Amino acid sequence: MRKYNLNIAGYNIGFESSTNGPELIPSERFLRNIVADSRSDILIRIHSGVPDLPEQAKRVFHAPYVEEINDIQINHKIDFWSIWKHHSDLYIKTIFPLKSTDKKGILKFSLTKREWDLWVDGTDEKIDPLEYPLDGLILYYLTVIYGDIMIHASGVNNAGHGYLFSGISGKGKTTMAKLWEDFRAKVIHDDRLILRTTGNSYKMFNTPVYANDKPCESPLNKIFIIEHGLTNKLVPVRGAEAVSLVMANCIQHNWNSDILARLLGSVSIMCSSIPTVRLSFKPNRNIIDHILENE
Amino acid sequence: MTGLKSILSRSQSVVTRKTGNEYVLVPITNNIADMNSVYTLNETGAFIWELIDGKRNVEEIITELTTDYDIDIKSAEEDVFLFIENMSKYLIIN
Numbered sequence: 001m002r003k004y005n006l007n008i009a010g011y012n013i014g015f016e017s018s019t020n021g022p023e024l025i026p027s028e029r030f031l032r033n034i035v036a037d038s039r040s041d042i043l044i045r046i047h048s049g050v051p052d053l054p055e056q057a058k059r060v061f062h063a064p065y066v067e068e069i070n071d072i073q074i075n076h077k078i079d080f081w082s083i084w085k086h087h088s089d090l091y092i093k094t095i096f097p098l099k100s101t102d103k104k105g106i107l108k109f110s111l112t113k114r115e116w117d118l119w120v121d122g123t124d125e126k127i128d129p130l131e132y133p134l135d136g137l138i139l140y141y142l143t144v145i146y147g148d149i150m151i152h153a154s155g156v157n158n159a160g161h162g163y164l165f166s167g168i169s170g171k172g173k174t175t176m177a178k179l180w181e182d183f184r185a186k187v188i189h190d191d192r193l194i195l196r197t198t199g200n201s202y203k204m205f206n207t208p209v210y211a212n213d214k215p216c217e218s219p220l221n222k223i224f225i226i227e228h229g230l231t232n233k234l235v236p237v238r239g240a241e242a243v244s245l246v247m248a249n250c251i252q253h254n255w256n257s258d259i260l261a262r263l264l265g266s267v268s269i270m271c272s273s274i275p276t277v278r279l280s281f282k283p284n285r286n287i288i289d290h291i292l293e294n295e
Numbered sequence: 296m297t298g299l300k301s302i303l304s305r306s307q308s309v310v311t312r313k314t315g316n317e318y319v320l321v322p323i324t325n326n327i328a329d330m331n332s333v334y335t336l337n338e339t340g341a342f343i344w345e346l347i348d349g350k351r352n353v354e355e356i357i358t359e360l361t362t363d364y365d366i367d368i369k370s371a372e373e374d375v376f377l378f379i380e381n382m383s384k385y386l387i388i389n
Contacts, residue, residue: 063327240317244333247321254324260310264321268312 001025005040006033006130007215009194009205011142014040015129018047025126029208033215040114042142046129047119050104053093057086061255065097068169081133083253088112090141096131105134111145111259139194139207140251144259147266149195150251155188155204156180157218163291164193164204165279166249167226175283176226183288188216192251195220195270202274222275224291225249229280232290242276243268297353297379302389304349309385317341320385339364343378349389353379 001024003016012035017024024046026034065080066073081094092107102121109116118134120127130138143150153166154177165176177190189206196203202220206213225237225245237245246267254260281287297303309322318336336344342363346356353375360371379386 059325061325061327240314240319240335243312243314243319244335247319247333252321253327254310254321257307257310257323260321260323261312264310264312264319268314268319 003038005035005038006030007035007037008033008139008207009148009217010196010203011139011146012037012039012041013138013142014038014043016043016045018045020048021046022048022120022122023126025128026130027128028211029213030128030130032213033208042114042116042138044107044116044118044129044138046127047117048122050106050119050121053084053091053106054086057084057091059083060085061253065095067097073169081137083255092134092137094133094137096133098132105131107134107138109138109141111141135208136192136251140253143194144253144262146196147262148197149263149266149270151193151195151246152191152249152251153193153204154190155193155206155218155220156185157188158183158185158292160219161222161295162188162204162218162220163222163224164195164220165224165226166246168249171227172281172283173226176224176281176287179283179285179288183285186216186218188218189213197266197270200273202270220274222277223271224277224279226279226281229282231280232282232287233278233280234290234294235278237276237278238271242271245278246271246276297376297388299354299357300352302349302352303347303379304387304389305344305347306385306387311344313341318344322385339374340378343375344382347386 005012005014015024060083062082063080065076065078081092084091084093088110090109094105096103105120107118118129140150151166152168153164154173155164165173167173174190177187181187188204191209192207194205194207203217204220206216252263309320312319316338318341320334322332346359357371357375361368
């Protein structure tokens with residue numbers, strides 16, 4: 001393909017190969033997000049070959065390459081991705097570790113411009129412009145532009161009620177999603193969600209992570225900050241405590257005070273209208289009854 | 296060393312938001328590994344944080360704490376110096 005549009009979490013993202021650019025081939029996980037509507041919120045032009053960054057560009061944020069296998073984090077001593085700034089332009093410089101650590105990419109973007117440029121190594125091959133980690137990074141900066149929230153969380157919809165379960169790795173997000181799935185609730189996602197407001201209410205959206213992910217969304221009615229425990233226990237939290245608990249699980253690039261203040265504002269406003277609860281739980285069906293009894 | 300006559304100001308390396316009578320503080324960082332440290336200041340902490348303005352010295356902050364919270368000078372001194380110690384990363388001693 002030379003061009004196509006994806007709708008992910010309500011964002012319309014256009015991809016267009018430049019005149020001498022590569023063929024574009026979205027990975028299987030994005031196929032269900034392809035839409036005919038070409039009115040992009042963001043248009044990304046893809047070019048072959050990776051240019052040098054401007055000499056005066058300054059690295060403002062970086063991430064090591066950490067692989068997680070069975071909840072164990074393995075730190076690799078290779079450069080993964082980094083954010084660079086040059087005047088009002090920003091750059092993401094990355095490798096694609098699931099393809100090859102030799103393959104590089106650079107995304108030139110801006111928080112004010114709606115046309116971005118992506119350069120990827122490999123002139124002859126077909127390219128997925130949302131190859132990991134660009135998918136999460138591009139979606140994250142879309143949430144920054146629109147004042148939305150990207151969070152480590154699983155989300156379910158049970159009889160029209162949307163519950164979000166947030167926590168870092170190992171706290172039980174996937175376990176909780178599986179318990180609700182067995183209860184025949186609809187699982188929005190088991191790992192990462194985007195939260196967007198539509199005036200007085202909030203919606204949670206999945207983002208394509210697994211090959212079989214379908215676009216899903218649900219109203220958001222309650223936020224649970226979860227951890228495994230010896231008993232099932234719900235403790236409502238409010239104010240600064242609720243905001244700090246939710247913030248701690250949000251995906252955030254805290255190199256810029258404006259970006260950070262905006263996220264903190266979005267989380268504060270959300271926590272003022274969506275009930276937030278600390279939840280310790282034993283991983284069995286009883287926790288679902290416990291949550292529903294406390295509605 | 297911070298003393299009674301020290302004048303403190305807040306560092307720009309942290310972003311804050313007031314929620315009710317409390318504050319949420321999030322540090323600015325250039326590394327994803329240092330992310331997701333979030334602090335809260337309770338009502339007393341928030342009161343002290345607001346008095347740290349680059350003009351008042353520590354003694355003046357203690358005096359204002361005793362007045363507004365009706366506590367003795369010794370307790371106020373302990374509270375303020377403990378706060379300064381805990382928050383030292385986000386304070387500048389002028």
